Amino acid sequence: MSKMSYSIPIGPIHPALKEPVMFEFEIEGERIVGVDFKVGHVHRGIEWIGTQKNPLQILPIAERICGICNISHPIAFCMATEEAAGIEVPERAQYIRTITAELERIHSHMLWAGVAAHEIGFDSVLYLTWRVREKVLDLIEYLTGNRITKAMFTVGGVRRDITEEQYPKIREALNYYKEMFNKLKHVFLDDKTVRMRSRNCGVLTKKEALELCAVGPTARASGVKKDVRVDHAYAAYGDLDIKTVTPDAVTGEAKGDVYDRIIVRLLEVAQSVDIIEQCIDNMPSGDLVTEPKPAKLLALLRKAVGEGVGRAEAPRGEVIHYVKLTGEEHPYTWKVRAPTYNNLMPWIPMLMGEQIADIPIVAASTDPCMSCTNRVTVVKKGRVDILDHEHLHKLSVEKTRRLMQ
Amino acid sequence: MVLPKSFKRSLWVFHINTGSCNGCDIEIIAALTPRYDVERFGIKLVGSPRHADVLLITGPVTRQMVEKVKTAYQQMPEPKAVIVVGNCGSTGHTFHTSYNLVGPVDTIIPVDVYVPGCPPRPEAIIDGVVKAWLKLETLEAKR
Amino acid sequence: MSKKLLTPEELVKDLKQAFKSKIKDAKIERRAVGVKKKERTALWLKADKESLHDIVKHLKNYDYPHLAVVSGNDLGKTIELIYHFTVYYGNPLQEILINISVELPKEKPVIPTITDIIPGALVTEREKQEMLGVKIEGIPDGRRIFLPDDFPEDVYPWRKDEKGPQKMVRDLYEVKK
Numbered sequence: 001m002s003k004m005s006y007s008i009p010i011g012p013i014h015p016a017l018k019e020p021v022m023f024e025f026e027i028e029g030e031r032i033v034g035v036d037f038k039v040g041h042v043h044r045g046i047e048w049i050g051t052q053k054n055p056l057q058i059l060p061i062a063e064r065i066c067g068i069c070n071i072s073h074p075i076a077f078c079m080a081t082e083e084a085a086g087i088e089v090p091e092r093a094q095y096i097r098t099i100t101a102e103l104e105r106i107h108s109h110m111l112w113a114g115v116a117a118h119e120i121g122f123d124s125v126l127y128l129t130w131r132v133r134e135k136v137l138d139l140i141e142y143l144t145g146n147r148i149t150k151a152m153f154t155v156g157g158v159r160r161d162i163t164e165e166q167y168p169k170i171r172e173a174l175n176y177y178k179e180m181f182n183k184l185k186h187v188f189l190d191d192k193t194v195r196m197r198s199r200n201c202g203v204l205t206k207k208e209a210l211e212l213c214a215v216g217p218t219a220r221a222s223g224v225k226k227d228v229r230v231d232h233a234y235a236a237y238g239d240l241d242i243k244t245v246t247p248d249a250v251t252g253e254a255k256g257d258v259y260d261r262i263i264v265r266l267l268e269v270a271q272s273v274d275i276i277e278q279c280i281d282n283m284p285s286g287d288l289v290t291e292p293k294p295a296k297l298l299a300l301l302r303k304a305v306g307e308g309v310g311r312a313e314a315p316r317g318e319v320i321h322y323v324k325l326t327g328e329e330h331p332y333t334w335k336v337r338a339p340t341y342n343n344l345m346p347w348i349p350m351l352m353g354e355q356i357a358d359i360p361i362v363a364a365s366t367d368p369c370m371s372c373t374n375r376v377t378v379v380k381k382g383r384v385d386i387l388d389h390e391h392l393h394k395l396s397v398e399k400t401r402r403l404m405q
Numbered sequence: 406m407v408l409p410k411s412f413k414r415s416l417w418v419f420h421i422n423t424g425s426c427n428g429c430d431i432e433i434i435a436a437l438t439p440r441y442d443v444e445r446f447g448i449k450l451v452g453s454p455r456h457a458d459v460l461l462i463t464g465p466v467t468r469q470m471v472e473k474v475k476t477a478y479q480q481m482p483e484p485k486a487v488i489v490v491g492n493c494g495s496t497g498h499t500f501h502t503s504y505n506l507v508g509p510v511d512t513i514i515p516v517d518v519y520v521p522g523c524p525p526r527p528e529a530i531i532d533g534v535v536k537a538w539l540k541l542e543t544l545e546a547k548r
Numbered sequence: 549m550s551k552k553l554l555t556p557e558e559l560v561k562d563l564k565q566a567f568k569s570k571i572k573d574a575k576i577e578r579r580a581v582g583v584k585k586k587e588r589t590a591l592w593l594k595a596d597k598e599s600l601h602d603i604v605k606h607l608k609n610y611d612y613p614h615l616a617v618v619s620g621n622d623l624g625k626t627i628e629l630i631y632h633f634t635v636y637y638g639n640p641l642q643e644i645l646i647n648i649s650v651e652l653p654k655e656k657p658v659i660p661t662i663t664d665i666i667p668g669a670l671v672t673e674r675e676k677q678e679m680l681g682v683k684i685e686g687i688p689d690g691r692r693i694f695l696p697d698d699f700p701e702d703v704y705p706w707r708k709d710e711k712g713p714q715k716m717v718r719d720l721y722e723v724k725k
Contacts, residue, residue, distance in 0.1 A: 040694035041469045042424040045503040048705050048713060052502065061499050067428025067524060083579065091583050111431060114438075130438035137435075148428045148524050210612045213668030225638030226614065232634070232643045238586030244638065284583050309590060309632060309645060311616075320632060322619040333706075335619035337672075342616075345668050393452065465720065469696045497720025504705060504713035505695070509720055 005033060008356070023363070030355045035348045050334035055081050055155055055301050055323075056294060058334065062321075063149050065336060068111065071097075071104040072314030073321070073336070074153045079234060080323040081155050081331075083308025085301055090287040091236075093157035098236040099170075099279050100144065100152050101312070102272040106177065107136045108315035109265045109272075112367045113188065116262065119360040120197045121397030125187055132180050139173040142166070155297060157289025167280055174273050181270050188262050189250070196403045198258035202350040202362035205256055212345040216317020217268065218366045220246050221261040223254030228313040235312075240278050245271060258365040265367075268315075302329055314339055316367050340366070357399040415447025416538055419457035419481070423474055424506070425464030428524035429491040433461060436527035443531055454480040459537050462516075465493040465500050466508030478514045484544035486537035488518045490530055495519045553636055554610065556589045556644055563593070566606055570599040590645040597650040597659055600631070604662050607646070611635040615662075616645075618672045620680045622708040626651040627680055629659065652682065654709075661686045679706045 005028045022041070026034025046065055050058045062077040063070040075097055082089060089097075110133035117125035137147050143162055144150040152158055162170075188194055204214065209222035219226050227244040229237040245267045247253075247260035254260060291297040307324040317339030324333040343366040350362050422430055436443050437450065451457050454477040466474060478487070487510075492498035494510045510516055517540055520533035554562065556576045564571055573594040578587045595603055607613040616632040633646040652659055661684050663669050673684045674693040681704040684690070692699070705713045 038693075040692075040696070041467060042422065042464065043467055043469070043505050043694045043696075044424055044465065044500050045505045045705060045713070046500070049500060049503055064426045064428070064493075064499055064523070067426040067431060070426075070428070083577075089581075094582055127439050130435065131440060134435070134440045147526065148432060210614075211667045213615050213666065215614075227637075228643075230640050231637045232645065233581050233586040233588045233641055236582050238588075238641065239582040239584045282583070309647065311645070318616065320616045322617075322630065322632070324621060333619065333621045335617065337617040337619075341671060342668065344671055467696075468699070501720040502717060504703075504716035504718075505699075506718065506720060 007034075023359070025351070025356075025359070027356065030357075032351050032354050032356070032359075035351045037344065037347065039344065047334050047336055051330055051332065054298060054329055055331060056298060058331070059153065059155075060149075060151070062336075063151065066338060067148055068108050069104065069314040069316065069319065069338070070149050071101045071152070072312045072319045073338075075101060075235070076310035076312040076319045076321040077323065077334075077336075078153050078155050079310030079312065080308040080321040081301070081310075081325070083310065084306040084323050084325045085155075085304035085308075086306065087156045087290055087300075089157055090290060091284040092161075092286040093288050094235045095279050095283050096158045096160075096162050096288070097153065098240075099162060099276050100140075100150060100158075101235070102275045102279075103136055103140050103143070105272045105315045106269055107133055107140065108367075109269050110136070112265060112315075112364075113184070113262070115364055115367075116258075116361065117188075117194075119364050119393075119396060120194065121393070121400045122193060128187070129184070132177075132184070135173055135176050139170065142169055154289060154294075155301065156291055157287070159289070161288055162280075162283075170276065170280060174276060177269065177273050181266075181273075184269075185266055188266060189259075193400055193404060194262070195259065197358075197361060197400055198262060198365075200255070200257050201358055202258045202354060202365050203256050204346050204350050206254070208349045209256065209346065212349070213342045214317075214346045215342045216314070216339050216367075217261055217264040218317065218343050218346060220244065221254065221264045222256035223248070226318075228311050228318050232311060234310075236279060237275075239282070240275055242271065242275060258361060261365050301325065303327060316340060317343065355399070357395040360393065360396050415449075416459060416534065416541070417449060417451045417457050418459045418461055418534065419451055419454045419477065420461040420463070421470075421474060421477055423462055423464040423470040423494070423508070423510070424467040424500075425491060425493060429463040429494075429530075432524045432527050433463070433490065433530055436530050441527045441531065443534070448534060454478070455482065457481055458485060458541060459534065460485065460487045461490055461534075462487065462494055462510050463490045464508075465497050465503075465506050466510055466513060468505050468507055471507050471513060474510070474513055484541050486517045486540050487514060488520060488533050488537050489516050490520045490525060490533065492521055492523045495521060498523060553639060553642055556591055559610065559644065560591065563603070563606070567595070567599055567603060570596045571603075572596075586641055588641070588643075588645075590647065593646065593648045595648050595650055597652055600648065600650050601660050601662060601665070603648060604631070604633075604665050607633060607635060608665070611637075613646075613666065615666050615669050615672070618669070618676055620676055620682070620706055622680065622706060623651070624708070626653055627657050627682060628652075629676065629680075629682065631662075657682045658685055659683075661688075663688055678704070680704055681707060681711060 008025045022038040024036040062074045065073045114126040114129035204222045206223045209219045209224045225244045247263040304325045305327045310321045312319045320337045322335040326332040489510045518533045518536045560574045577590045613633040619630045621628040631648045637643045676682050678692045
């Protein structure tokens with residue numbers, strides 16, 4: 001019997017979260033034998049826009065590269081510009097940067113956990129995690145004034161202080177997460193449904209993770225110890241006692257499957273809580289910003305010549321910005337690299353050999369800036385069936401049901 | 406409490422991201438989840454524009470997404486309403502000069518409600534949906 | 549990792565020994581952060597475009613080099629590509645960022661691919677092709693990645709010359725009369 005393969009395009013529009021991406025799968029029966037993807041549906045030309053503006057005008061754009069990592073991008077841009085212009089950042093500002101970055105990590109990982117639960121048809125957990133997530137959003141709003149875009153940073157420091165009167169509320173929220181941590185751990189790691197759908201699913205071996213330059217929790221789940229916070233000191237991370245999180249701390253070995261990625265993200269939430277506590281315990285006093293007057297700062301930046309690289313560990317992995325200043329009003333070059341950029345290629349080995357019903361959870365497991373899928377066209381023997389996101393989601397839910405029996 | 410007349414039918418929403426930064430998108434999901442919980446009014450996200458009453462659009466519309474937005478709009482049954490969530494879909498906002506943008510959304514398809522904010526809070530998004538709801542009720546009454 | 553970790557100075561010395569005049573300029577940058585003033589290290593190298601492939605191969609002797617990204621500058625007569633690698637990750641505070649810059653003449657901006665050494669470089673090489681108009685020799689998949697398929701062939705968004713995106717630019721704030 002000759003094997004027939006057919007192709008399914010998926011995307012680019014989908015109803016739930018995040019950005020459009022188009023996949024094209026080559027399928028034999030239920031098994032995926034070929035993967036191709038088309039990204040760039042949300043290409044706005046941000047890097048080019050940046051070369052038309054001055055560094056302080058770039059800051060709001062850097063925040064809007066990604067609505068979820070809107071701390072990591074400005075922090076990386078600020079570091080690159082500071083390096084290029086030779087600006088030192090006050091110690092207190094570095095600690096405040098660290099605290100906000102870790103708050104962002106908690107909110108992003110909770111968001112991801114909910115999405116992952118939704119992808120396997122476990123919507124009650126989606127609602128649970130998103131309710132838990134609101135607590136950190138409240139804290140972010142209390143500290144920065146906004147829920148999502150925080151506008152905390154400027155070149156050479158931060159724009160808002162975190163004062164001692166605010167500590168009780170921070171501690172209260174952190175204690176809430178400490179209490180919730182065991183519950184969430186139980187829900188995600190001990191649950192039969194989650195384990196069945198995620199164990200040995202979407203495997204990325206350590207060798208593949210290295211070769212395909214995976215970053216962030218995706219790489220760490222495969223056993224690659226790569227965490228900018230630990231390896232390459234920035235902000236206050238050099239002062240803190242932190243270790244790279246890998247799943248072998250819980251299970252003894254790093255398999256690199258979806259389950260391991262869940263472990264890494266859960267442990268990182270606990271780690272973030274710990275980091276914030278360390279930061280507020282050791283917060284140094286001092287200035288918030290090197291040059292508080294924007295006009296003077298701009299004049300300084302206009303004169304600066306040099307290039308710099310800023311790297312920060314976003315919730316999804318390493319963010320790297322390259323800035324070249326040539327003594328003009330606008331930066332000569334601004335290159336942005338988001339973590340999903342490097343986590344595109346690892347999708348291919350992850351999805352190969354999996355079933356169609358596993359596509360949503362595997363694709364979502366790298367926490368891409370795109371998540372679930374919408375319109376699927378199945379081309380089979382010349383007949384075209386249009387499947388939408390609901391059908392794909394239904395397939396995924398049915399698989400969970402099947403496994404439960 | 407007596408619910409206003411406009412709450413008598415449930416409203417289904419289809420969401421398209423045409424180049425937004427996800428900020429609005431996560432606030433839309435936040436509006437659906439327990440804190441704000443619009444699902445108690447029957448508002449929910451659906452998987453196909455063919456089932457939807459309301460089209461939620463976020464983002465300044467990139468070159469690649471123009472045709473897709475038009476198709477999704479055409480697939481929706483009448484009466485329909487379009488809501489643009491966020492500043493960049495309404496005007497272009499920080500991305501206003503670019504080589505790969507075609508928007509804002511109202512140059513491509515007719516828009517009924519604009520929700521300003523970058524990103525708007527979930528309360529503002531809910532308010533936008535309610536405004537669209539009133540519009541749908543009016544359209545329905547005229548038929 | 550059992551191998552001995554080289555200090556940045558040793559690393560530069562070793563590279564210079566292996567490639568002699570092919571590496572023109574090497575500087576080590578250290579930046580101290582936080583209260584304890586722990587340092588992070590970056591290495592900036594300028595290299596010949598012919599020897600880039602060999603240098604990347606040589607980096608494998610130290611550690612599996614993680615290619616973060618390739619960034620690019622249009623310098624007028626030449627196009628500069630900067631390869632950002634990291635080695636020694638997984639060792640707290642000892643990671644070294646290696647930035648290797650190569651310059652290509654604008655008339656013939658050709659550089660060999662490094663996907664045979666690091667397969668994950670494909671995405672960033674595809675991006676350089678469409679954004680800067682560089683030709684990557686031997687790239688396994690030369691299609692566009694971020695730009696739409698109907699984007700004009702001879703427009704490269706990161707160029708500063710007549711091939712730049714100026715004629716494509718639209719201002720969404722503009723009010724039509």
